[in-house]
Amino acid sequence: MACLGGLPLMEGMAELLRWAKLERGAEVVVVSDSFDVAVEAVLRRRGLADLVDGVYANPARFTEEGELRIGKREGGRPCSVSGRGACKWAEIQSHLSKMTSTVDFVCFAGDGANDLCASLSLSGERGDLALPRKGFALAR
Ligand SMILES: [Zn+2]
Numbered sequence: 298m299a300c301l302g303g304l305p306l307m308e309g310m311a312e313l314l315r316w317a318k319l320e321r322g323a324e325v326v327v328v329s330d331s332f333d334v335a336v337e338a339v340l341r342r343r344g345l346a347d348l349v350d351g352v353y354a355n356p357a358r359f360t361e362e363g364e365l366r367i368g369k370r371e372g373g374r375p376c377s378v379s380g381r382g383a384c385k386w387a388e389i390q391s392h393l394s395k396m397t398s399t400v401d402f403v404c405f406a407g408d409g410a411n412d413l414c415a416s417l418s419l420s421g422e423r424g425d426l427a428l429p430r431k432g433f434a435l436a437r
Contacts, residue, residue, distance in 0.1 A: 307430060311343055313406060318348040323404070325349050326392050330382035330411055332357035332367070353388040378414035386415040402426065408433035 317323040325348055329336050333354040340346040356368035372391065373383035385407075393400055402423050405415050408430030416435060419425035429436040 306339055306343055311345060314345050314348045324396060326351040328385040328388050329354040351392055376414050379411040382411045384414060385412065386418040389415055407435050410434045
């Protein structure tokens, strides 16, 4: 697990998570096309795990022999916009529907083509924010 925890974190992401949770009291979720064990290892290694209220990613577990076993993503459906990976917007909507607190607005940070669907689905009426990573596919 040490090698997974050593995976790089997008520049500024730790600061964004801390600001969102500690300064704004936001509900913070990570929606990723990576594996949950990798996302969780990175969050723990960087001291960010307590800031995150949910991780939506492909389930995977290490066996006792050290093999990575990939599971089926619960409730995940393919994204019709990006054509690849799970639909992040559907997972965000699912998370929002389970929240008991009021949602003032959604702030979505992403960088890849698989983040386009969620970015285009944000509500201007609600005042949602899209934070595309500069210089990457989503920003272009
Ligand atoms: Zn989608």
